């Protein structure tokens with residue numbers, strides 16, 4: 714039996730399940746008590762939902778002030794109209810910007826929509842961490858995700874892990890989450906190595922792209938929480 718993942722006095726990493734498209738997966742995430750549920754508003758993704766679909770899925774899900782998870786809307790270089798369409802349909806607690814948004818765009822979105830922003834940053838090597846500073850000044854949270862493969866048709870959700878040892882001893886000026894290729898089998902090692910205060914998963918808890926596996930969600934949560 715390995716030592717408990719959570720050192721005494723250390724709070725468990727936050728858990729985000731991303732790319733939810735159907736009720737079984739959403740119910741499993743909510744019942745497991747995850748901290749964030751993510752909905753992808755990027756049409757080329759196999760996990761894409763429309764604002765109306767997101768609203769239907771979220772109908773009946775407890776709000777954060779009722780003990781429910783934070784609702785995260787995921788966008789890639791969205792224009793204001795795209796963001797408005799989602800905000801007119803659902804209440805988001807966090808906007809995740811997963812494209813090439815500049816720090817200035819991040820700040821503008823945060824101000825215009827009055828919503829916290831998590832900026833995803835691609836990591837393929839040590840040089841990529843240099844971008845943290847400029848975004849930490851404007852974003853509420855950072856998501857460190859594997860830089861997508863050259864032939865990828867989307868900037869995230871590619872089941873690709875980066876070299877987590879890049880983050881050994883690394884500290885962020887703002888709250889951050891680790892993403893990219895995490896699974897119920899690997900997340901414990903990833904957290905031990907990086908001391909990530911949050912973890913985000915999509916592919917690793919699916920049986921098919923966009924179709925979550927409730928048992929893998931439960932296993933992922935147990936692995937993170939050491940239960």
Ligand SMILES: O=C(O)c1ccccc1NCC(=O)[C@H](O)[C@H](O)COP(=O)(O)O
Pocket residue numbers: 731732751753755758759760787789811858867868869870871872873892893894895913914915916917
């Ligand atoms: O999940 C997608 O399909 C996606 C599409 C376009 C931009 C971002 C996307 N996902 C972003 C996420 O937050 C994922 O959870 C993250 O990239 C990790 O994905 P995975 O490696 O599949 O666990």
